[in-house]
Amino acid sequence: xxxxxxxxxxxxxxHWRGSWQGRFLTMLVxxxxxxxxxxxxxPSKTLHSHKRLDVNLVYGMSTSLIIWFLTDVVRLWFxxxxxxxxxxxxxxxxxxxxxxxxxxxxxxxxxxxxxxAGRSTxxxxxxxxxxxxxxxxxxxxxxxxxxxxxxxQNRLQVAKQQADEATLKLLQSQLEPHMLFxxxxxxxxxxxxxxxxxxxxxxxxxxxxxxxxxxSRVQMxxxxxxxERLADYLHLMRVRLGxxxxxxxxxxxxxxxxxxxxxxxxxxxxxxxxxxxEPSSHxxxxxxxxxxxxxxxxxxxxxxxxxxxxxxxxxxxxxxxQGTAFGLMQIKARLQTIxxxxxxxxxxxxxxxxxxxxxxxxxxxxxx
Amino acid sequence: MMNPxxxxxxxxxxxxxxxxxxxxxxxxTAKLAPIAGNGQEALTQALACQPEVVxxxxxxxxxxxxETAAALVEEWPNTNVKPLPLIVFVTAYDQYAxxxxxxxxxxxxxxxxxxxxxxxxxxxxxxxxxxxANQEGQGQGLQSFQGLQDLQxxxxxxxxxxxxxxxxxxxxxxxASRHTREGMVIEMIPIVQVAYFExxxxxxxxxxxxHEYLIRTPIKDLLPQLDAKEFWQIHRATxxxxxxxxxxxxxxxxxxxxxxxxxxxxxxxxxxxxHLFRAM
Numbered sequence: 194x195x196x197x198x199x200x201x202x203x204x205x206x207x208h209w210r211g212s213w214q215g216r217f218l219t220m221l222v223x224x225x226x227x228x229x230x231x232x233x234x235x236p237s238k239t240l241h242s243h244k245r246l247d248v249n250l251v252y253g254m255s256t257s258l259i260i261w262f263l264t265d266v267v268r269l270w271f272x273x274x275x276x277x278x279x280x281x282x283x284x285x286x287x288x289x290x291x292x293x294x295x296x297x298x299x300x301x302x303x304x305x306x307x308x309x310a311g312r313s314t315x316x317x318x319x320x321x322x323x324x325x326x327x328x329x330x331x332x333x334x335x336x337x338x339x340x341x342x343x344x345x346q347n348r349l350q351v352a353k354q355q356a357d358e359a360t361l362k363l364l365q366s367q368l369e370p371h372m373l374f375x376x377x378x379x380x381x382x383x384x385x386x387x388x389x390x391x392x393x394x395x396x397x398x399x400x401x402x403x404x405x406x407x408x409s410r411v412q413m414x415x416x417x418x419x420x421e422r423l424a425d426y427l428h429l430m431r432v433r434l435g436x437x438x439x440x441x442x443x444x445x446x447x448x449x450x451x452x453x454x455x456x457x458x459x460x461x462x463x464x465x466x467x468x469x470x471e472p473s474s475h476x477x478x479x480x481x482x483x484x485x486x487x488x489x490x491x492x493x494x495x496x497x498x499x500x501x502x503x504x505x506x507x508x509x510x511x512x513x514x515q516g517t518a519f520g521l522m523q524i525k526a527r528l529q530t531i532x533x534x535x536x537x538x539x540x541x542x543x544x545x546x547x548x549x550x551x552x553x554x555x556x557x558x559x560x561x
Numbered sequence: 562m563m564n565p566x567x568x569x570x571x572x573x574x575x576x577x578x579x580x581x582x583x584x585x586x587x588x589x590t591a592k593l594a595p596i597a598g599n600g601q602e603a604l605t606q607a608l609a610c611q612p613e614v615v616x617x618x619x620x621x622x623x624x625x626x627x628e629t630a631a632a633l634v635e636e637w638p639n640t641n642v643k644p645l646p647l648i649v650f651v652t653a654y655d656q657y658a659x660x661x662x663x664x665x666x667x668x669x670x671x672x673x674x675x676x677x678x679x680x681x682x683x684x685x686x687x688x689x690x691x692x693x694a695n696q697e698g699q700g701q702g703l704q705s706f707q708g709l710q711d712l713q714x715x716x717x718x719x720x721x722x723x724x725x726x727x728x729x730x731x732x733x734x735x736x737a738s739r740h741t742r743e744g745m746v747i748e749m750i751p752i753v754q755v756a757y758f759e760x761x762x763x764x765x766x767x768x769x770x771x772h773e774y775l776i777r778t779p780i781k782d783l784l785p786q787l788d789a790k791e792f793w794q795i796h797r798a799t800x801x802x803x804x805x806x807x808x809x810x811x812x813x814x815x816x817x818x819x820x821x822x823x824x825x826x827x828x829x830x831x832x833x834x835x836h837l838f839r840a841m
């Protein structure tokens with residue numbers, strides 16, 4: 194967002210960023226500024242037909258801070274999920290709550306202003322109803338603007354956090370001792386027999402690790418990049434598993450520049466290897482395919498299928514299963530944060546064996 | 562034992578080849594059997610060619626190295642023509658296995674293999690084979706099963722470590738489905754009624770005093786959910802309620818059988834677990 198530059202110039206503790214303290218500070222700085230600006234534009238015709246700046250400030254600041262308090266702090270209390278780090282999703286109960294909170298804040302703010310000015314805003318209803326309406330519309334418009342801004346900020350922050358988590362999870366799985374030592378053992382074996390192949394394997398490992406480490410800096414990247422990372426990983430695994438692993442990556446030319454959340458497919462391909470191919474004695478094939486689907490609405494479909502041992506057989510009580518479930522939940526959460534109801538994720542059994550994971554996403558040439 | 566036969570079980574081809582080359586170089590008198598690519602293959606091959614030494618990768622498809630070892634002990638022919646192979650486990654990193662092996666006399670190697678470490682293992686194996694050859698003819702039957710207690714204890718320890726890491730809820734009731742004339746019925750069997758569990762083909766039989774039920778949960782998944790004080794594993798395929806055991810019999814073929822309180826049939830104890838039933 195464009196606000197990031199502005200945010201960096203405001204000096205407040207880093208952990209306040211994106212927290213209620215940060216938002217309170219934003220309100221504390223912006224609301225008097227707004228009052229002064231509004232007063233400056235038309236000092237004679239301000240909504241309270243007051244030429245005094247202090248009265249204007251009291252009305253404006255009490256209204257905006259109370260509305261902020263109700264829509265932000267009180268909301269966290271009413272919607273516990275918002276407190277627990279989930280993305281703030283708009284829903285009917287939430288919309289009703291916000292509407293009520295703004296109305297209440299409007300009334301309370303006016304009451305405080307009236308106390309200070311020693312008059313009643315509601316008198317306006319009799320002799321200048323259009324002014325009262327204008328005041329109300331302005332209050333609602335400004336509140337809507339701020340709420341939207343804070344919601345957007347939260348969504349971006351949660352998305353960033355989830356991208357970081359995805360990267361961390363990936364790093365963990367790469368540095369997972371079984372994977373790491375087996376890869377190194379293969380490398381050691383290749384150095385003796387085929388230094389050329391060893392160099393190739395080292396290059397793949399290199400690219401793969403570098404990509405994961407830098408992925409934390411980008412939340413979204415192109416399908417072309419995503420497929421390159423998958424290719425690195427699959428080449429590595431191909432060295433290890435030999436003829437037991439076959440794979441195919443299908444990416445049509447016109448989808449290459451399409452943007453998706455970074456390393457979204459990686460955990461699914463990893464699952465296919467770990468729970469599908471590795472436990473199978475004859476191995477199998479992994480196909481990763483991107484397609485544009487035009488019905489009912491044009492969207493992007495990503496499909497990861499394997500012909501491994503399948504869901505039921507991969508050992509229901511293996512210790513790693515919990516990790517897998519966590520990985521899948523994380524993919525769902527990421528999709529939900531970035532795309533909301535526009536994205537879908539499904540996992541089903543392949544025929545005759547294996548698993549098919551399908552993700553439906555909106556088509557995007559640039560980050561949404 | 563001049564030309565011992567060695568069998569390698571490893572699912573990653575490059576690693577299998579690397580170990581094979583190292584063994585050829587460092588143990589030129591040994592004969593190498595074709596590489597087994599999974600646990601099942603390793604078991605079949607080991608039973609067929611009866612090698613002196615088996616190198617078992619811990620993480621393999623179909624059967625893990627540990628399961629393969631347990632199966633090998635149980636299915637090894639009882640004729641005593643050849644003693645049980647010496648087993649060396651190979652693992653990249655199995656936290657639980659390594660911890661269990663460290664505290665036992667079990668041979669294990671870590672991947673990537675270090676030539677010096679492999680040489681140590683080879684020396685040890687050669688010494689043990691030499692010892693066996695010297696003792697040939699004098700009561701080799703019992704001697705050939707040395708190390709079984711180590712293996713059983715390590716297997717049990719690994720199950721324990723896994724269980725303490727993610728403690729599963731102890732089962733109170735077994736839910737077994739059964740087809741009747743009215744359709745599918747789920748029977749709820751209180752765990753206290755179960756005399757023993759026995760694996761067969763695809764199912765596990767749940768046996769009470771009066772009835773038998775079938776469930777699909779394999780023994781290895783069932784074990785962590787049972788109280789280790791109440792239920793003992795006595796065979797790869799059998800888990801018995803300890804309080805059901807009334808007598809332990811040893812037949813002329815040195816096989817150990819259990820007599821139960823509530824059931825007429827006798828249960829076979831495998832070699833791996835027979836040391837659990839010694840007189841006090």
